[in-house]
Amino acid sequence: MDLLWLLKFQLKLEVESLALVAVIAWCLWYSWNQVHLGGAQQSAWHIFQWAWTYLEEFQLANHLPTQPRFVSEVLWSPPKPLWFKVNIDSAVFSSLKSVGVGIVVRDQWGNVAAAMSKLVNAPLGPLETEAMVMEEAIQFARDTGFLDVIFESDSLSMIQSLNGSLIPPASIVNIISGSLQAIRYFGQVEFVYVPRTGNKAAHGLAQ
Known part of the structure; x- marks a missing residue:
């Protein structure tokens, strides 16, 4: 003090x-x-x-700062031809000691190819929750047979950790390591940050 x-x-x-x-x-x-x-x-x-x-x-x-009125919203954009885009999001329900999982897979035309929404009993913090949902999304995409995949999330720190531009915090280092091991089963993989406005579908499923 x-x-x-x-x-x-x-x-x-x-x-x-x-x-x-x-x-x-x-x-x-x-x-x-x-x-x-x-x-x-x-x-x-x-x-x-x-x-x-x-x-x-x-x-x-x-703290969620109010966006100025003149700032344009970032909207969802389709993946490259023959690729699939997996948008993920989570919601923490502290009173229930659980988290909501939202995963949406769409093709180059914006058609929903697969989706998941569920509640997981896991009293985690926001960052740990996002990392857990990413691991879940990788497993989900692999099980449903998608080959070339873009994983999008509005958690900047997690995306930076997966891309190697940030050392993962200790609380998620094991989850990040497991996720990077799991992507070996895909053809090509990208991890991309997207603001919340471009991740609305997954956000809605997580609620």
Whole structure:
């Protein structure tokens, strides 16, 4: 608390910077405990990326900024010829300790080729839920026989983790690893981020 007081009132740091400092401190504490219990030691860069991602996901889950009226909505777009696009989304029902799963598969003409909507008893956070649903979608697409597939989600951190541009947070690293192993059974696969406005069908199924 003394450190936060110093940063806020003496060094005049903004609230956003203070939040990041607090999360980094928690991640350092958690990482130290994991090492103490026999876990692997994480690099400073990994801890920083983990803290940044954790804070970003928390802010996204707790604050949805109002879009200016002049901003055009991003709409769903069809995949390349002979490809299929799998849109996924999830919904967390904290009171039920469960999550909703929404998966929609469409072809190049926008026709629905397959879909899934179900409730899973799993008390997970927003990021863990999105990763779990992606793993479910990969299995679903494989079981239904699709070969060349684009997986779209409105979880930026998860898509970046799957594409290798972000080190996965510890809470989803095993799920990400399993998903990357599972895509070996496809011909070609892409992971693409799409804003919520371009993911409405899957979002509706997850509710």
